[in-house]
Amino acid sequence: MSVHMSASRRAGTWLLSTGVLILVGIMLLPVAFMVAMSFKTGAEMAADPLGLPGGIFFGNYENALSKMTYVRSVLNSIGVTLSVAVLVSFIGALAAYPLARRTNRLSRALVLIVALGLSTPNFVTITPIYVIFRQIGLLDTYLGLILAFTALNLPLAVFFYTSFIRSIPAELDEAARLDNCSDFQIFWYIIRPLLGPATATLSLFVMLMVWNDFTYPLLLLTDESKFTVMISVYRFIGNHTISPEDLFPAAVLGSLPLLLLFLFFQRRIVAGVTAGAVK
Amino acid sequence: MQRLAKYKIYLFVLPAVIVLGAFFIYPILLTAKLSFTDFTGVGVANNVGWKNYERIFTRSRYVDALKVTLFFTLIVVVIQTASGLFFASLLNRLHSIRNLCRAALFLPAMMSFVIVGYVWQFIYSPFNGGLNALLAGIGLESLQNNWIGDPDTALFALAFAHIWMFVGYTTAIFLAGYAGIPQELDEAARIEGTSAWQRFRHIEIPLLAPSFTINIVLSTIGTLKTFELPFIMTRGGPDGATRTLSLHIIDSLFGKYKFGFASALSIVMLILVIVVAYAQNRILRSREEQL
Amino acid sequence: MHTPKSRFLRSLISRLITGAIVLMGLSTASLATVTLEVTAWKGNDTEPAALPELIERFEAANPDISIDFSYISRSDTDIVLPPRLQGGEAPDVMMADMPLVKIWSDAGLLAPLDKDGWYDRLTDQISQAITLGDNVYVMPLEVIGMGNFVNMGLLNAVGIDAPPTTIDALKDACQKLSAAGTQPLLLAGGFPAPLFAIANGLEADPADAGALGSGATTFEGNDAFMGALNHVKDLQQAGCFDGETIAGVDPWSTALSEFKAGNFAMMPQGAWNIQNFSSAPELDFVFAPLPSSKDTGVALDLFGFGWVISAQTEQAEAAKTFVDFFTDDANLKELLKAESAYSPFSDGTHGMASLAAPYDAARENGGTVMFPFGVLTWPKALEGEIFDSMTGFLLDLDKDANDVLSRWDEIIEDQ
Numbered sequence: 001m002s003v004h005m006s007a008s009r010r011a012g013t014w015l016l017s018t019g020v021l022i023l024v025g026i027m028l029l030p031v032a033f034m035v036a037m038s039f040k041t042g043a044e045m046a047a048d049p050l051g052l053p054g055g056i057f058f059g060n061y062e063n064a065l066s067k068m069t070y071v072r073s074v075l076n077s078i079g080v081t082l083s084v085a086v087l088v089s090f091i092g093a094l095a096a097y098p099l100a101r102r103t104n105r106l107s108r109a110l111v112l113i114v115a116l117g118l119s120t121p122n123f124v125t126i127t128p129i130y131v132i133f134r135q136i137g138l139l140d141t142y143l144g145l146i147l148a149f150t151a152l153n154l155p156l157a158v159f160f161y162t163s164f165i166r167s168i169p170a171e172l173d174e175a176a177r178l179d180n181c182s183d184f185q186i187f188w189y190i191i192r193p194l195l196g197p198a199t200a201t202l203s204l205f206v207m208l209m210v211w212n213d214f215t216y217p218l219l220l221l222t223d224e225s226k227f228t229v230m231i232s233v234y235r236f237i238g239n240h241t242i243s244p245e246d247l248f249p250a251a252v253l254g255s256l257p258l259l260l261l262f263l264f265f266q267r268r269i270v271a272g273v274t275a276g277a278v279k
Numbered sequence: 280m281q282r283l284a285k286y287k288i289y290l291f292v293l294p295a296v297i298v299l300g301a302f303f304i305y306p307i308l309l310t311a312k313l314s315f316t317d318f319t320g321v322g323v324a325n326n327v328g329w330k331n332y333e334r335i336f337t338r339s340r341y342v343d344a345l346k347v348t349l350f351f352t353l354i355v356v357v358i359q360t361a362s363g364l365f366f367a368s369l370l371n372r373l374h375s376i377r378n379l380c381r382a383a384l385f386l387p388a389m390m391s392f393v394i395v396g397y398v399w400q401f402i403y404s405p406f407n408g409g410l411n412a413l414l415a416g417i418g419l420e421s422l423q424n425n426w427i428g429d430p431d432t433a434l435f436a437l438a439f440a441h442i443w444m445f446v447g448y449t450t451a452i453f454l455a456g457y458a459g460i461p462q463e464l465d466e467a468a469r470i471e472g473t474s475a476w477q478r479f480r481h482i483e484i485p486l487l488a489p490s491f492t493i494n495i496v497l498s499t500i501g502t503l504k505t506f507e508l509p510f511i512m513t514r515g516g517p518d519g520a521t522r523t524l525s526l527h528i529i530d531s532l533f534g535k536y537k538f539g540f541a542s543a544l545s546i547v548m549l550i551l552v553i554v555v556a557y558a559q560n561r562i563l564r565s566r567e568e569q570l
Numbered sequence: 571m572h573t574p575k576s577r578f579l580r581s582l583i584s585r586l587i588t589g590a591i592v593l594m595g596l597s598t599a600s601l602a603t604v605t606l607e608v609t610a611w612k613g614n615d616t617e618p619a620a621l622p623e624l625i626e627r628f629e630a631a632n633p634d635i636s637i638d639f640s641y642i643s644r645s646d647t648d649i650v651l652p653p654r655l656q657g658g659e660a661p662d663v664m665m666a667d668m669p670l671v672k673i674w675s676d677a678g679l680l681a682p683l684d685k686d687g688w689y690d691r692l693t694d695q696i697s698q699a700i701t702l703g704d705n706v707y708v709m710p711l712e713v714i715g716m717g718n719f720v721n722m723g724l725l726n727a728v729g730i731d732a733p734p735t736t737i738d739a740l741k742d743a744c745q746k747l748s749a750a751g752t753q754p755l756l757l758a759g760g761f762p763a764p765l766f767a768i769a770n771g772l773e774a775d776p777a778d779a780g781a782l783g784s785g786a787t788t789f790e791g792n793d794a795f796m797g798a799l800n801h802v803k804d805l806q807q808a809g810c811f812d813g814e815t816i817a818g819v820d821p822w823s824t825a826l827s828e829f830k831a832g833n834f835a836m837m838p839q840g841a842w843n844i845q846n847f848s849s850a851p852e853l854d855f856v857f858a859p860l861p862s863s864k865d866t867g868v869a870l871d872l873f874g875f876g877w878v879i880s881a882q883t884e885q886a887e888a889a890k891t892f893v894d895f896f897t898d899d900a901n902l903k904e905l906l907k908a909e910s911a912y913s914p915f916s917d918g919t920h921g922m923a924s925l926a927a928p929y930d931a932a933r934e935n936g937g938t939v940m941f942p943f944g945v946l947t948w949p950k951a952l953e954g955e956i957f958d959s960m961t962g963f964l965l966d967l968d969k970d971a972n973d974v975l976s977r978w979d980e981i982i983e984d985q
Contacts, residue, residue: 322677428818
C-alpha cells in the first residue's frame with residue numbers, strides 16, 4: 001500500500017469504494033431476497049413476497065434439516081469437491097506445461113483435443129461414462145465420482161494453465177536448464193509456484209462447478225450415504241411443483257457450506273498471490 | 280535417441296490425454312455413430328442414414344434456434360466481459376474492498392440454477408414482480424413490461440440473469456490478470472502524469488490481453504452450450520423466442536426420447552462451438568502476440 | 571471318568587450339537603430378507619403420495635422383503651434410468667408413465683405383468699390404454715384430474731355461488747369479476763390454455779383423439795378444435811384475461827403462487843396442486859371441471875403413473891408381491907387420498923376431497939375425457955408443440971385458428 005497518497009486521492013478512493021460497494025450490494029439484492037424469504041412462514045410468503053419477514057421463523061429450516069441428511073451430505077460434497085480441485089490443478093498444470101512451451105504440430109493437435117473436450121455438449125458424456133464405469137467397477141464409489149468430475153473439468157484447467165504458463169518468461173526455464181534441472185524439476189520448482197493466482201482462480205471455478213452439479217452424482221451413486229448435498233437438496237425440493245417454503249431454506253443450506261469453503265480459501269489465496277508475486 | 284528425448288516432456292500430458300480420450304473422444308465418436316440412428320436411449324439402434332441431419336437443416340425451427348443461440352451468446356459475452364473488466368479495474372485500485380467484493384460477486388454463481396431461475400422469475404413477474412415494483416417506485420411505470428413473457432424482451436431478460444450469475448468469473452479472471460501486471464509500470468506511468476483513463480487504455484488493457492482471451496473464449500463456449508437458465512426460466516418460450524439449440528437437445532432427449540436425433544443435434548452444436556472457439560482463439564491469440 | 575466309551579459319546583453329542591447349529595444357521599439363512607430396489611417420482615417431502623407409510627405397511631406384512639426406496643424426480647428419471655436399464659443395473663420396480671412404458675417395453679426391458687386378480691377390475695379406458703399387444707407391463711396407480719381451480723371467495727363476492735361449467739357461464743363470471751377489479755382467468759399458455767383447448771376439442775367425441783393422433787384426420791379444419799380456439803378469442807373479448815400478459819406466465823411456479831395468493835379467480839391446472847393450495851388458510855377454493863359447451867363441463871383425466879417391473883430383476887416373486895400390494899383397495903386409497911386422485915379400478919375408492927365435488931359431478935355425468943398424452947393416443951412430441959403454439963396464439967389472438975392447428979399437424983406428420 002503506497003503511503004504517498006494525497007488527501008484528495010484518499011477521499012477519491014473512499015468515494016469510489018463506497019460507490020462500488022453500493023453497486024455490488026444492489027447486485028446481491030436477489031440473494032438477500034432469497035435469505036429473507038427462507039425465514040418467512042408460508043402465509044407471509046404468499047401475502048407479501050417483497051417485504052421483510054415479520055420475525056425470524058426457523059420452521060422452514062427445521063423441516064428441511066429433518067428431511068435432508070444434511071451433515072453427511074455436506075461432508076461428502078466437501079470431500080469430493082476438494083479432491084477434484086487438487087487433482088484437476090495438478091494434472092491440468094502438468095499437461096499444460098509442454099503445450100505452452102512447445103508449439104509444434106503435436107502440441108497443436110493436443111490443444112485441439114482439449115478444445116474438443118471443452119466444447120462437448122453436456123449430455124454426450126452421460127451414457128458412455130456410465131457404461132465405462134460399470135465395466136471397470138467404479139459405479140457407486142467416491143473414486144469414480146472424483147474421477148468423473150476431474151475428467152469433466154480437465155479441459156478447462158489445461159486451457160487456463162496453458163494461457164498462464166505462456167505468460168511466464170521462458171528465460172526462467174532456460175536458466176534452470178543450464179543448472180541441469182530436469183523438465184519435471186523445472187515444472188515443480190519454478191513454474192508451479194508462479195501459478196498461484198491461476199491455481200487460485202481455477203480452483204474456485206472448479207469448486208463451484210463440482211459443488212453444484214448433481215447429474216453425475218445422481219447417475220453414479222446409489223448408496224445414500226455417499227450422496228452430495230445438492231442431491232439432498234433436489235430430492236427434498238422435488239422438481240415439478242416448486243414450493244417456496246421448501247425451496248429457499250434448502251437453497252441456503254445447499255450454498256452455505258460452499259460460501260464458507262470459499263471464504264476459508266480466499267485467505268489462503270491472498271497468501272498465495274502475494275507469495276507468487278515475489279518472482 | 281536425442282530426437283525422442285525432445286518428446287519426453289510430452290509424458291506430462293499423458294494422464295490428461297488418457298482421461299480426455301476416455302471421457303470425451305470416445306463419447307463423441309459414439310454420439311456421432313448414434314446420430315445416424317433412431318436410438319431412443321434404450322434397446323436397439325436402427326440406422327437411418329442422414330435423415331436426422333436432413334431434418335435439422337430443413338426445418339426452420341432448428342435454424343431459428345441457431346440464430347437465438349448465437350444472438351444470446353453475443354449479448355452475454357459482450358456485456359459479461361465488459362462488466363468483468365469494469366469491476367476488476369475498479370477493484371484493482373481499491374485494495375481494501377477487493378477480496379470482499381470478489382467473493383461477493385461470486386455469490387450468485389454459488390446458487391444453484393433452480394434457485395436463480397425461480398428468484399429471477401419472481402423479479403421479472405408481470406404481476407408486481409420485483410423489477411416492475413421497483414420501476415413503479417421510482418416513477419418509471421411506463422417502462423414496466425412483461426419481461427420474460429414478451430418475445431421482444433425475453434432473450435435480453437434471460438441474458439441479464441445469466442450475466443448476473445457469471446460476472447464473478449470474468450471479474451476474477453481479470454483480477455488474476457491484473458495481479459500479473461508489475462506495479463512499477465503503473466507507478467512509473469502515474470509519476471509521468473498520465474491520467475487514469477490513459478493508463479487504463481494503453482497499459483492495462485494490452486497487458487490484460489491473455490485474460491481477455493480466456494474470458495471471451497470461455498464465456499463463449501459456456502454460453503453456446505448453456506441450457507439450465509433458459510430451461511428453468513422460460514423453457515424456450517414464449518413460443519420459441521428463447522429456444523436455444525441446447526434446449527432442443529434436451530427436448531429431444533428427455534421429452535421425446537429421440538436419442539439418435541439429439542445426438543445429431545449435439546454433433547451440430549459441437550461443430551459450431553469448435554469453429555467459433557477456434558476462430559476466436561486464433562484472432563485473440565494473434566492480437567495477444569501483437570501486444 | 572474319561573473311558574473310551576464316554577469320550578466317544580461326548581464327541582458324538584458335540585458333533586450332533588454342532589450339526590444342529592449348522593442346520594439352524596442354514597434354515598435362518600433361507601429366511602433371510604430379499605431386498606427390492608424401488609424408484610419413484612413420488613415419496614419425498616413435497617409429493618409423498620403416502621408412499622413412506624405404505625412401504626412401512628408392506629414391510630410389516632412381508633417381513634422377508636425389505637424395500638430400498640429412492641425418490642428420483644420425473645425429469646431425473648429420464649436422465650438416470652435409461653443408462654441403468656441399458657447397462658443391466660436397473661432397479662427392480664420403477665414408477666413409470668405410458669410414454670416410458672412404451673419405449674422400455676419395446677426395448678424388451680420390462681417384464682410382462684401377471685394380470686390375474688386385478689386387470690379385470692380396471693375401467694375400460696385404462697385397460698385399453700395400458701394393454702400393448704397381448705401384454706400388460708404397467709400396474710396403474712392413479713388417474714388424476716385436470717380441471718379448473720376456482721376461488722369461490724372471489725366469486726361469491728360478485729354474486730356467483732357455483733363454479734362456471736359452461737363457456738357462457740364463464741364469460742358471465744369474467745365480466746362480473748373484471749368489473750369488480752379482480753383478474754378473472756389465469757389462462758397461461760404453457761399448460762392452462764392447452765388444457766382448455768384439448769378439453770373443448772375432444773369433448774364432443776373423445777374417440778376422435780385416436781384418429782387425430784395417427785394422422786388419419788387433421789387438426790386443421792377440425793370443427794371441434796377450431797371452435798375451442800375461437801372460444802379462447804371470445805374469452806379475451808369477455809375480459810377474462812389479456813392475452814399478451816398471460817401468455818408467457820410460468821404455469822409451474824408464478825401461476826401457482828399468484829392463484830394461491832388470491833390474485834386470480836380461476837386457473838386450469840392439475841389436481842396435484844390441491845394439497846399445496848390447501849395449505850393457504852385464507853384460500854377458499856374448489857376444483858371444478860373445465861368449462862365447455864356441454865352443461866357438465868369437461869373432466870380431463872390424466873392417467874398418471876404406475877409400477878413396472880424390470881425384465882432383468884432377480885427378485886421377480888418379491889416384485890410381484892410388491893406390485894400386487896397396491897392393487898388392494900385398502901392400500902391404494904391411501905395413495906389416492908394423498909394425491910387427490912381417482913382409482914384406476916372401477917370398484918376402487920377415490921381419494922378426492924369434498925372441494926373437488928364439482929369435478930366429481932362432471933365425471934359422473936359423462937363429462938370425462940382422457941388426456942391423450944397419458945394414454946398414448948397422441949405422440950409426446952405434440953405436447954410441447956401445443957404448449958408453444960398456444961402461447962404464441964395468446965400473444966396474438968387475431969391469428970387464424972388454423973395457423974395454430976396446422977403446426978400440430980406438422981408434428982404428427984413428422985412422426
